[in-house]
Amino acid sequence: MIEITSLYKKFGKLQALDDINLSFNNGECVALIGPNGCGKTTLIKCILGMVMANKGIIKVKGQLISKSYKYREQIGYMPQIGRYPDNMTIGQIIEMIKNIRKSEEPLDEYLLQHYLSRDMFDKSMRTLSGGTTQKVSATLAFLFNPDILILDEPTAGLDPIASEILKDKIITEKEKGKLILITSHLLSELDDLITHVVFMQEGQVKFHKTISDLQQTTSEEKVSKAIATVLRNKMYESYH
Amino acid sequence: MSRIIKYIVLDILRNKIVLIYTLLLAILSWSVFSLEDNSTKGILTLLNVILLTVPLVSVIFSTIYLYNSSEFIELLLSQPMNRSKLWWSLLFGLNISLLLSFFMGVGIPIIVYTQGDIGFMMILVGLFITAVFISIAFLSSILTRDKAKGIGIAIILWLFFALLFDGMVLFLLFQLADYPIEKMMVGIAAFNPIDMARILILLHLDVSAMLGYTGAIFKDFFGTTLGVFMAFFILFLWIAVPFWISLYRFKRKDL
Numbered sequence: 148m149i150e151i152t153s154l155y156k157k158f159g160k161l162q163a164l165d166d167i168n169l170s171f172n173n174g175e176c177v178a179l180i181g182p183n184g185c186g187k188t189t190l191i192k193c194i195l196g197m198v199m200a201n202k203g204i205i206k207v208k209g210q211l212i213s214k215s216y217k218y219r220e221q222i223g224y225m226p227q228i229g230r231y232p233d234n235m236t237i238g239q240i241i242e243m244i245k246n247i248r249k250s251e252e253p254l255d256e257y258l259l260q261h262y263l264s265r266d267m268f269d270k271s272m273r274t275l276s277g278g279t280t281q282k283v284s285a286t287l288a289f290l291f292n293p294d295i296l297i298l299d300e301p302t303a304g305l306d307p308i309a310s311e312i313l314k315d316k317i318i319t320e321k322e323k324g325k326l327i328l329i330t331s332h333l334l335s336e337l338d339d340l341i342t343h344v345v346f347m348q349e350g351q352v353k354f355h356k357t358i359s360d361l362q363q364t365t366s367e368e369k370v371s372k373a374i375a376t377v378l379r380n381k382m383y384e385s386y387h
Numbered sequence: 388m389s390r391i392i393k394y395i396v397l398d399i400l401r402n403k404i405v406l407i408y409t410l411l412l413a414i415l416s417w418s419v420f421s422l423e424d425n426s427t428k429g430i431l432t433l434l435n436v437i438l439l440t441v442p443l444v445s446v447i448f449s450t451i452y453l454y455n456s457s458e459f460i461e462l463l464l465s466q467p468m469n470r471s472k473l474w475w476s477l478l479f480g481l482n483i484s485l486l487l488s489f490f491m492g493v494g495i496p497i498i499v500y501t502q503g504d505i506g507f508m509m510i511l512v513g514l515f516i517t518a519v520f521i522s523i524a525f526l527s528s529i530l531t532r533d534k535a536k537g538i539g540i541a542i543i544l545w546l547f548f549a550l551l552f553d554g555m556v557l558f559l560l561f562q563l564a565d566y567p568i569e570k571m572m573v574g575i576a577a578f579n580p581i582d583m584a585r586i587l588i589l590l591h592l593d594v595s596a597m598l599g600y601t602g603a604i605f606k607d608f609f610g611t612t613l614g615v616f617m618a619f620f621i622l623f624l625w626i627a628v629p630f631w632i633s634l635y636r637f638k639r640k641d642l
Contacts, residue, residue: 158641195465197642219467226465230458234401240462246390247466 148173148295148326149194154203156189156350163189164200165350171328171343173294176321178337179330180374181347187330188227190347191297194328195224207295220248223288227299227330229280231272237283238268241290250291258286261312277304285313289320296320296327302336314340334371344374388472391463395480398459399452405488408444412437412492420500427592430501430509434588437493437513438581442520443545449481449524450541454534461642474525474637478630481521489517505591511619512584519580519625520545526629529636552579569604576605580625587618 149171156164163186171177179187192198194205196212196219204211207218231240241259262282272280281304288296298317302310317340321327331337344361346353354377358370367373399405416433423429456477463473493513497506527540556575560568576582590609608614 192642197461197464199639199641216469217467219465224465230461232459232462234398243394244466247463247468
Protein backbone atom coordinates (compact mmCIF):
# COMPACT_ATOMS: atom_id res chain seq x y z
CA MET A 148 0.00 0.00 0.00
CA ILE A 149 2.91 2.29 0.66
CA GLU A 150 5.98 2.15 -1.56
CA ILE A 151 9.02 4.28 -0.92
CA THR A 152 11.85 4.35 -3.45
CA SER A 153 15.26 5.95 -2.86
CA LEU A 154 14.02 8.77 -0.65
CA TYR A 155 16.42 11.51 0.41
CA LYS A 156 15.87 14.48 2.68
CA LYS A 157 18.36 17.00 3.93
CA PHE A 158 17.77 19.61 6.65
CA GLY A 159 20.61 22.04 6.09
CA LYS A 160 23.70 19.89 6.51
CA LEU A 161 21.93 17.07 8.28
CA GLN A 162 21.05 14.11 6.08
CA ALA A 163 17.75 13.21 7.74
CA LEU A 164 16.79 10.49 5.26
CA ASP A 165 19.43 8.71 3.26
CA ASP A 166 18.27 6.42 0.46
CA ILE A 167 15.19 4.93 2.07
CA ASN A 168 13.59 1.99 0.25
CA LEU A 169 10.59 0.44 1.93
CA SER A 170 7.34 -1.19 1.03
CA PHE A 171 4.39 -1.92 3.31
CA ASN A 172 1.28 -3.97 2.56
CA ASN A 173 -2.13 -4.20 4.13
CA GLY A 174 -2.63 -6.35 7.15
CA GLU A 175 0.83 -5.45 8.36
CA CYS A 176 1.56 -3.73 11.61
CA VAL A 177 4.99 -2.21 11.25
CA ALA A 178 7.07 -0.92 14.12
CA LEU A 179 9.42 1.85 13.13
CA ILE A 180 12.19 1.93 15.70
CA GLY A 181 15.53 3.60 16.13
CA PRO A 182 17.36 6.10 18.33
CA ASN A 183 16.18 9.70 18.69
CA GLY A 184 16.76 11.77 15.61
CA CYS A 185 17.17 8.80 13.29
CA GLY A 186 14.55 10.10 10.88
CA LYS A 187 11.41 8.21 11.92
CA THR A 188 9.18 11.24 12.22
CA THR A 189 10.70 12.81 9.09
CA LEU A 190 9.87 9.63 7.16
CA ILE A 191 6.29 9.70 8.44
CA LYS A 192 5.93 13.36 7.58
CA CYS A 193 7.25 12.66 4.10
CA ILE A 194 4.53 10.05 3.62
CA LEU A 195 1.97 12.60 4.78
CA GLY A 196 3.35 15.27 2.45
CA MET A 197 4.15 17.56 5.36
CA VAL A 198 7.86 17.40 4.66
CA MET A 199 9.01 17.67 1.07
CA ALA A 200 11.63 15.10 0.14
CA ASN A 201 14.64 16.25 -1.89
CA LYS A 202 14.64 13.16 -4.04
CA GLY A 203 12.74 9.92 -4.33
CA ILE A 204 9.28 8.56 -4.90
CA ILE A 205 6.50 7.72 -2.47
CA LYS A 206 3.43 5.90 -3.67
CA VAL A 207 0.35 5.33 -1.55
CA LYS A 208 -2.01 2.77 -3.07
CA GLY A 209 -0.16 3.16 -6.35
CA GLN A 210 -0.70 6.93 -6.38
CA LEU A 211 2.26 9.27 -6.49
CA ILE A 212 1.86 11.52 -3.46
CA SER A 213 3.62 14.48 -5.00
CA LYS A 214 0.81 14.79 -7.53
CA SER A 215 -2.14 14.80 -5.19
CA TYR A 216 -3.42 15.36 -1.70
CA LYS A 217 -6.54 13.20 -1.94
CA TYR A 218 -4.56 10.12 -0.89
CA ARG A 219 -4.59 11.50 2.64
CA GLU A 220 -8.26 10.48 2.84
CA GLN A 221 -6.87 6.94 3.26
CA ILE A 222 -4.58 7.90 6.11
CA GLY A 223 -5.26 8.49 9.77
CA TYR A 224 -2.37 10.26 11.45
CA MET A 225 -1.68 10.59 15.13
CA PRO A 226 1.23 12.98 15.68
CA GLN A 227 3.80 12.63 18.40
CA ILE A 228 2.89 16.02 19.84
CA GLY A 229 -0.51 17.11 18.64
CA ARG A 230 -0.58 20.82 17.95
CA TYR A 231 -4.07 22.28 17.78
CA PRO A 232 -5.44 25.81 17.48
CA ASP A 233 -5.56 27.13 21.04
CA ASN A 234 -8.89 28.84 20.88
CA MET A 235 -10.92 26.01 19.36
CA THR A 236 -12.80 23.50 21.49
CA ILE A 237 -12.56 19.73 21.13
CA GLY A 238 -16.02 19.68 19.57
CA GLN A 239 -15.13 22.37 17.05
CA ILE A 240 -11.95 20.58 16.01
CA ILE A 241 -13.75 17.29 15.44
CA GLU A 242 -16.56 19.06 13.60
CA MET A 243 -14.07 20.90 11.38
CA ILE A 244 -12.16 17.74 10.42
CA LYS A 245 -15.46 16.01 9.68
CA ASN A 246 -16.31 18.90 7.38
CA ILE A 247 -12.99 18.66 5.56
CA ARG A 248 -13.14 14.92 5.13
CA LYS A 249 -16.79 14.96 4.01
CA SER A 250 -16.70 11.21 4.50
CA GLU A 251 -19.79 9.33 3.34
CA GLU A 252 -18.85 6.19 5.21
CA PRO A 253 -20.04 5.67 8.78
CA LEU A 254 -17.65 7.05 11.37
CA ASP A 255 -15.72 4.86 13.76
CA GLU A 256 -16.64 6.41 17.08
CA TYR A 257 -15.10 3.75 19.29
CA LEU A 258 -12.30 5.93 20.64
CA LEU A 259 -14.53 8.99 20.71
CA GLN A 260 -16.87 7.18 23.09
CA HIS A 261 -14.10 5.71 25.22
CA TYR A 262 -11.90 8.78 25.45
CA LEU A 263 -14.01 11.89 25.24
CA SER A 264 -17.25 12.39 27.11
CA ARG A 265 -19.82 14.83 25.76
CA ASP A 266 -19.18 17.42 28.46
CA MET A 267 -15.54 17.62 27.41
CA PHE A 268 -16.52 18.88 23.96
CA ASP A 269 -16.73 22.49 25.14
CA LYS A 270 -13.23 22.50 26.59
CA SER A 271 -10.81 24.60 24.60
CA MET A 272 -7.61 22.95 23.39
CA ARG A 273 -5.48 25.37 25.40
CA THR A 274 -6.74 23.98 28.70
CA LEU A 275 -6.11 20.31 27.89
CA SER A 276 -3.39 18.20 29.45
CA GLY A 277 -0.87 16.45 27.23
CA GLY A 278 -2.63 13.13 27.71
CA THR A 279 -6.04 14.48 26.75
CA THR A 280 -4.52 16.13 23.67
CA GLN A 281 -3.14 12.70 22.73
CA LYS A 282 -6.63 11.25 23.16
CA VAL A 283 -8.00 13.84 20.75
CA SER A 284 -5.24 12.96 18.26
CA ALA A 285 -5.99 9.25 18.53
CA THR A 286 -9.72 9.84 18.15
CA LEU A 287 -9.18 11.88 15.00
CA ALA A 288 -6.80 9.31 13.53
CA PHE A 289 -9.28 6.45 13.85
CA LEU A 290 -12.52 8.38 13.31
CA PHE A 291 -12.74 8.10 9.55
CA ASN A 292 -11.97 4.41 9.22
CA PRO A 293 -8.84 4.98 7.13
CA ASP A 294 -7.03 2.07 5.45
CA ILE A 295 -3.67 3.27 6.70
CA LEU A 296 -2.95 4.33 10.25
CA ILE A 297 0.21 6.19 11.09
CA LEU A 298 0.82 6.48 14.79
CA ASP A 299 3.81 8.43 16.03
CA GLU A 300 4.56 7.45 19.63
CA PRO A 301 0.90 6.68 20.25
CA THR A 302 1.08 5.64 23.86
CA ALA A 303 3.46 8.32 25.11
CA GLY A 304 1.55 10.45 27.59
CA LEU A 305 -1.50 8.19 27.79
CA ASP A 306 -2.51 6.69 31.11
CA PRO A 307 -2.39 2.86 31.38
CA ILE A 308 -6.13 2.42 30.81
CA ALA A 309 -6.21 4.70 27.78
CA SER A 310 -3.12 3.07 26.37
CA GLU A 311 -4.70 -0.38 26.81
CA ILE A 312 -7.82 0.81 24.95
CA LEU A 313 -5.66 2.12 22.15
CA LYS A 314 -3.72 -1.15 21.89
CA ASP A 315 -6.94 -3.16 21.67
CA LYS A 316 -8.16 -0.81 18.98
CA ILE A 317 -4.94 -1.17 17.00
CA ILE A 318 -5.24 -4.96 17.11
CA THR A 319 -8.88 -4.80 15.94
CA GLU A 320 -7.92 -2.58 13.03
CA LYS A 321 -4.98 -4.77 12.09
CA GLU A 322 -7.28 -7.77 11.90
CA LYS A 323 -9.52 -5.83 9.52
CA GLY A 324 -6.58 -5.84 7.11
CA LYS A 325 -5.39 -2.29 7.57
CA LEU A 326 -1.83 -1.15 7.40
CA ILE A 327 -0.56 0.24 10.66
CA LEU A 328 2.72 2.10 11.08
CA ILE A 329 3.85 2.69 14.64
CA THR A 330 6.90 4.39 16.04
CA SER A 331 7.67 3.77 19.65
CA HIS A 332 10.53 3.63 22.08
CA LEU A 333 8.75 1.30 24.43
CA LEU A 334 9.52 -2.02 22.80
CA SER A 335 7.57 -4.02 25.36
CA GLU A 336 4.43 -2.15 24.39
CA LEU A 337 4.66 -3.50 20.88
CA ASP A 338 4.89 -7.16 21.80
CA ASP A 339 1.45 -8.39 20.91
CA LEU A 340 0.86 -5.88 18.13
CA ILE A 341 3.45 -5.93 15.44
CA THR A 342 4.18 -8.16 12.47
CA HIS A 343 7.20 -6.32 11.02
CA VAL A 344 10.08 -4.29 12.35
CA VAL A 345 11.97 -1.52 10.60
CA PHE A 346 15.09 -0.34 12.35
CA MET A 347 16.49 3.03 11.33
CA GLN A 348 19.74 4.73 12.22
CA GLU A 349 21.19 8.01 10.99
CA GLY A 350 18.58 8.29 8.30
CA GLN A 351 19.13 4.82 6.91
CA VAL A 352 17.07 1.67 7.15
CA LYS A 353 19.29 -0.88 8.88
CA PHE A 354 16.85 -3.76 8.64
CA HIS A 355 13.26 -4.54 7.71
CA LYS A 356 12.18 -7.99 8.85
CA THR A 357 9.14 -9.95 9.89
CA ILE A 358 8.72 -10.91 13.53
CA SER A 359 9.00 -14.64 12.92
CA ASP A 360 12.21 -14.10 11.03
CA LEU A 361 13.53 -12.06 13.91
CA GLN A 362 12.52 -14.66 16.47
CA GLN A 363 14.27 -17.37 14.50
CA THR A 364 17.57 -15.58 14.07
CA THR A 365 17.74 -14.53 17.71
CA SER A 366 15.95 -17.56 19.19
CA GLU A 367 14.06 -15.22 21.50
CA GLU A 368 10.31 -15.60 22.06
CA LYS A 369 9.51 -12.04 23.05
CA VAL A 370 9.63 -9.44 20.33
CA SER A 371 11.14 -6.81 22.59
CA LYS A 372 13.91 -9.16 23.64
CA ALA A 373 14.55 -10.26 20.08
CA ILE A 374 14.95 -6.67 18.95
CA ALA A 375 17.16 -5.86 21.92
CA THR A 376 19.38 -8.83 21.10
CA VAL A 377 19.74 -7.74 17.50
CA LEU A 378 20.63 -4.21 18.52
CA ARG A 379 23.02 -5.25 21.24
CA ASN A 380 24.95 -7.59 19.00
CA LYS A 381 24.69 -5.28 16.00
CA MET A 382 23.51 -8.31 14.09
CA TYR A 383 22.03 -6.11 11.39
CA GLU A 384 25.44 -5.14 10.12
CA SER A 385 25.92 -8.59 8.69
CA TYR A 386 22.70 -8.20 6.68
CA HIS A 387 24.16 -5.31 4.79
CA MET B 388 -12.55 26.17 0.32
CA SER B 389 -15.42 28.42 1.41
CA ARG B 390 -15.81 26.33 4.53
CA ILE B 391 -12.20 26.95 5.51
CA ILE B 392 -12.61 30.66 4.80
CA LYS B 393 -15.62 30.69 7.09
CA TYR B 394 -13.60 29.13 9.90
CA ILE B 395 -10.82 31.67 9.42
CA VAL B 396 -13.13 34.69 9.29
CA LEU B 397 -15.02 33.52 12.39
CA ASP B 398 -11.72 32.94 14.16
CA ILE B 399 -10.51 36.44 13.29
CA LEU B 400 -13.77 38.05 14.36
CA ARG B 401 -13.74 36.16 17.65
CA ASN B 402 -10.36 37.73 18.31
CA LYS B 403 -11.52 41.20 19.28
CA ILE B 404 -8.62 43.15 17.76
CA VAL B 405 -10.36 43.55 14.41
CA LEU B 406 -13.47 44.92 16.10
CA ILE B 407 -11.39 47.42 18.09
CA TYR B 408 -9.58 48.41 14.88
CA THR B 409 -12.93 49.03 13.17
CA LEU B 410 -14.12 51.08 16.11
CA LEU B 411 -10.94 53.20 16.17
CA LEU B 412 -11.15 53.85 12.43
CA ALA B 413 -14.81 54.84 12.85
CA ILE B 414 -14.11 57.22 15.73
CA LEU B 415 -11.25 58.75 13.76
CA SER B 416 -13.24 59.23 10.57
CA TRP B 417 -16.40 60.55 12.17
CA SER B 418 -14.48 63.02 14.32
CA VAL B 419 -12.33 64.26 11.40
CA PHE B 420 -15.40 64.96 9.30
CA SER B 421 -17.32 66.64 12.08
CA LEU B 422 -14.35 68.86 13.01
CA GLU B 423 -13.67 70.09 9.48
CA ASP B 424 -16.40 72.11 7.81
CA ASN B 425 -14.91 71.36 4.40
CA SER B 426 -15.08 67.72 3.38
CA THR B 427 -12.00 68.06 1.14
CA LYS B 428 -9.94 69.14 4.12
CA GLY B 429 -11.44 66.23 6.00
CA ILE B 430 -10.34 63.84 3.29
CA LEU B 431 -6.81 65.22 3.39
CA THR B 432 -6.51 64.85 7.15
CA LEU B 433 -7.98 61.37 6.98
CA LEU B 434 -5.63 60.44 4.15
CA ASN B 435 -2.55 61.17 6.21
CA VAL B 436 -3.76 59.31 9.25
CA ILE B 437 -4.98 56.35 7.23
CA LEU B 438 -1.82 56.00 5.19
CA LEU B 439 0.09 55.62 8.44
CA THR B 440 -2.23 53.40 10.49
CA VAL B 441 -3.95 51.13 7.98
CA PRO B 442 -0.74 49.61 6.58
CA LEU B 443 0.66 49.20 10.10
CA VAL B 444 -2.37 47.38 11.47
CA SER B 445 -2.85 45.28 8.32
CA VAL B 446 0.73 44.09 8.15
CA ILE B 447 1.28 43.43 11.86
CA PHE B 448 -2.07 41.82 12.53
CA SER B 449 -1.82 39.56 9.48
CA THR B 450 1.76 38.51 10.23
CA ILE B 451 0.95 37.60 13.82
CA TYR B 452 -2.22 35.86 12.73
CA LEU B 453 -0.33 33.73 10.22
CA TYR B 454 2.27 32.72 12.80
CA ASN B 455 -0.44 31.88 15.31
CA SER B 456 -2.19 29.76 12.69
CA SER B 457 0.75 27.38 12.43
CA GLU B 458 -1.10 24.73 14.48
CA PHE B 459 -4.21 25.18 12.39
CA ILE B 460 -2.16 24.87 9.19
CA GLU B 461 -0.37 21.77 10.48
CA LEU B 462 -3.62 20.13 11.52
CA LEU B 463 -5.30 20.75 8.18
CA LEU B 464 -2.33 19.61 6.12
CA SER B 465 -2.35 16.20 7.76
CA GLN B 466 -5.88 15.93 6.40
CA PRO B 467 -6.84 15.67 2.72
CA MET B 468 -6.35 19.35 2.11
CA ASN B 469 -4.58 21.08 -0.75
CA ARG B 470 -1.73 23.35 0.31
CA SER B 471 -2.43 26.18 -2.12
CA LYS B 472 -6.13 26.05 -1.29
CA LEU B 473 -5.32 26.51 2.38
CA TRP B 474 -2.97 29.43 1.70
CA TRP B 475 -5.58 31.10 -0.55
CA SER B 476 -8.19 30.56 2.13
CA LEU B 477 -5.99 32.32 4.66
CA LEU B 478 -5.56 35.20 2.19
CA PHE B 479 -9.29 35.48 1.60
CA GLY B 480 -10.09 35.14 5.29
CA LEU B 481 -7.74 37.95 6.30
CA ASN B 482 -8.81 40.15 3.38
CA ILE B 483 -12.51 39.70 4.04
CA SER B 484 -12.17 40.65 7.71
CA LEU B 485 -9.77 43.57 7.31
CA LEU B 486 -11.41 45.01 4.18
CA LEU B 487 -14.78 44.79 5.87
CA SER B 488 -13.50 46.57 8.94
CA PHE B 489 -11.93 49.31 6.79
CA PHE B 490 -15.19 49.73 4.92
CA MET B 491 -17.23 49.87 8.11
CA GLY B 492 -14.83 52.21 9.86
CA VAL B 493 -13.80 54.60 7.10
CA GLY B 494 -16.02 53.85 4.12
CA ILE B 495 -19.35 54.63 5.71
CA PRO B 496 -18.41 58.09 7.11
CA ILE B 497 -16.85 58.99 3.76
CA ILE B 498 -20.04 58.03 1.93
CA VAL B 499 -22.06 60.09 4.40
CA TYR B 500 -19.89 63.23 4.30
CA THR B 501 -18.46 63.51 0.78
CA GLN B 502 -19.90 63.83 -2.67
CA GLY B 503 -18.48 62.81 -6.01
CA ASP B 504 -15.77 60.42 -7.00
CA ILE B 505 -13.12 61.60 -4.53
CA GLY B 506 -14.81 59.71 -1.69
CA PHE B 507 -15.12 56.64 -3.87
CA MET B 508 -11.45 56.94 -4.80
CA MET B 509 -10.46 57.28 -1.16
CA ILE B 510 -12.33 54.11 -0.17
CA LEU B 511 -10.91 52.17 -3.10
CA VAL B 512 -7.36 53.28 -2.32
CA GLY B 513 -7.81 52.35 1.35
CA LEU B 514 -9.07 48.89 0.42
CA PHE B 515 -6.16 48.39 -1.97
CA ILE B 516 -3.61 49.48 0.63
CA THR B 517 -5.11 47.07 3.16
CA ALA B 518 -4.84 44.20 0.68
CA VAL B 519 -1.28 45.18 -0.30
CA PHE B 520 -0.07 45.05 3.28
CA ILE B 521 -1.84 41.77 3.95
CA SER B 522 0.11 40.31 1.01
CA ILE B 523 3.34 41.77 2.41
CA ALA B 524 2.48 40.06 5.70
CA PHE B 525 2.18 36.73 3.86
CA LEU B 526 5.62 37.29 2.44
CA SER B 527 7.27 38.25 5.73
CA SER B 528 5.68 35.34 7.61
CA ILE B 529 6.92 32.76 5.10
CA LEU B 530 10.49 34.13 4.96
CA THR B 531 11.38 32.82 8.40
CA ARG B 532 10.09 30.27 10.90
CA ASP B 533 11.00 32.55 13.79
CA LYS B 534 7.95 34.53 14.86
CA ALA B 535 9.89 37.45 16.36
CA LYS B 536 11.99 37.73 13.22
CA GLY B 537 8.94 37.58 10.99
CA ILE B 538 7.16 40.33 12.88
CA GLY B 539 10.41 42.31 12.81
CA ILE B 540 10.53 42.02 9.03
CA ALA B 541 6.92 43.17 8.84
CA ILE B 542 7.62 46.24 10.99
CA ILE B 543 10.75 47.12 9.03
CA LEU B 544 8.86 46.87 5.74
CA TRP B 545 6.13 49.13 7.11
CA LEU B 546 8.71 51.59 8.41
CA PHE B 547 10.43 51.56 5.05
CA PHE B 548 7.31 52.23 3.01
CA ALA B 549 5.67 54.65 5.43
CA LEU B 550 8.67 56.79 6.41
CA LEU B 551 12.11 55.83 5.13
CA PHE B 552 11.21 55.65 1.46
CA ASP B 553 9.98 59.25 1.40
CA GLY B 554 13.09 60.38 3.21
CA MET B 555 15.28 58.67 0.65
CA VAL B 556 13.32 60.17 -2.23
CA LEU B 557 13.56 63.62 -0.68
CA PHE B 558 17.29 63.20 -0.25
CA LEU B 559 17.58 62.13 -3.87
CA LEU B 560 15.54 65.12 -4.97
CA PHE B 561 17.79 67.59 -3.18
CA GLN B 562 20.97 65.93 -4.34
CA LEU B 563 19.88 65.83 -7.96
CA ALA B 564 17.96 69.11 -7.97
CA ASP B 565 19.95 70.37 -10.98
CA TYR B 566 18.98 67.46 -13.18
CA PRO B 567 15.66 66.78 -14.90
CA ILE B 568 14.57 63.88 -12.73
CA GLU B 569 10.87 64.71 -12.59
CA LYS B 570 9.87 61.96 -15.00
CA MET B 571 11.93 59.45 -13.07
CA MET B 572 9.91 60.30 -9.96
CA VAL B 573 6.82 58.70 -11.51
CA GLY B 574 8.71 55.46 -11.84
CA ILE B 575 10.18 55.67 -8.37
CA ALA B 576 6.75 56.24 -6.84
CA ALA B 577 5.64 52.87 -8.22
CA PHE B 578 8.08 51.19 -5.82
CA ASN B 579 6.09 52.35 -2.83
CA PRO B 580 2.41 51.40 -2.59
CA ILE B 581 1.78 54.05 0.06
CA ASP B 582 3.14 56.76 -2.23
CA MET B 583 1.01 55.48 -5.08
CA ALA B 584 -2.04 55.75 -2.88
CA ARG B 585 -1.15 59.25 -1.71
CA ILE B 586 -0.50 60.52 -5.24
CA LEU B 587 -3.78 59.06 -6.49
CA ILE B 588 -5.75 60.93 -3.84
CA LEU B 589 -3.82 64.21 -3.96
CA LEU B 590 -4.21 64.49 -7.72
CA HIS B 591 -7.94 64.08 -7.37
CA LEU B 592 -8.05 66.83 -4.79
CA ASP B 593 -6.48 69.41 -7.13
CA VAL B 594 -3.83 70.23 -4.58
CA SER B 595 -1.11 68.86 -6.84
CA ALA B 596 0.13 72.41 -7.32
CA MET B 597 1.64 72.02 -3.89
CA LEU B 598 3.94 69.40 -5.32
CA GLY B 599 5.61 71.87 -7.68
CA TYR B 600 6.93 70.85 -11.05
CA THR B 601 7.00 67.17 -10.11
CA GLY B 602 3.34 67.56 -9.29
CA ALA B 603 2.69 68.79 -12.80
CA ILE B 604 4.42 65.72 -14.23
CA PHE B 605 2.41 63.51 -11.89
CA LYS B 606 -0.74 65.29 -12.99
CA ASP B 607 0.23 64.67 -16.60
CA PHE B 608 0.62 60.98 -15.95
CA PHE B 609 -1.79 60.02 -13.18
CA GLY B 610 -4.41 62.64 -14.08
CA THR B 611 -5.49 60.71 -17.15
CA THR B 612 -7.81 57.72 -17.00
CA LEU B 613 -5.01 55.55 -18.32
CA GLY B 614 -2.74 56.83 -15.56
CA VAL B 615 -5.31 55.97 -12.89
CA PHE B 616 -5.67 52.49 -14.33
CA MET B 617 -1.90 52.13 -14.40
CA ALA B 618 -1.69 53.19 -10.78
CA PHE B 619 -4.29 50.66 -9.70
CA PHE B 620 -2.59 48.02 -11.79
CA ILE B 621 0.67 48.70 -9.96
CA LEU B 622 -1.17 48.45 -6.63
CA PHE B 623 -2.63 45.17 -7.84
CA LEU B 624 0.89 43.94 -8.60
CA TRP B 625 1.80 44.87 -5.04
CA ILE B 626 -0.95 42.52 -3.89
CA ALA B 627 -0.23 39.72 -6.34
CA VAL B 628 3.56 39.48 -6.39
CA PRO B 629 4.30 39.16 -2.65
CA PHE B 630 1.45 36.68 -2.25
CA TRP B 631 2.58 34.67 -5.24
CA ILE B 632 6.13 34.41 -3.85
CA SER B 633 4.75 33.35 -0.47
CA LEU B 634 2.50 30.74 -2.13
CA TYR B 635 5.45 29.34 -4.05
CA ARG B 636 7.41 28.97 -0.83
CA PHE B 637 4.49 27.63 1.19
CA LYS B 638 3.96 24.79 -1.28
CA ARG B 639 7.52 23.64 -0.63
CA LYS B 640 7.64 24.32 3.08
CA ASP B 641 8.50 21.58 5.59
CA LEU B 642 6.13 21.54 8.54
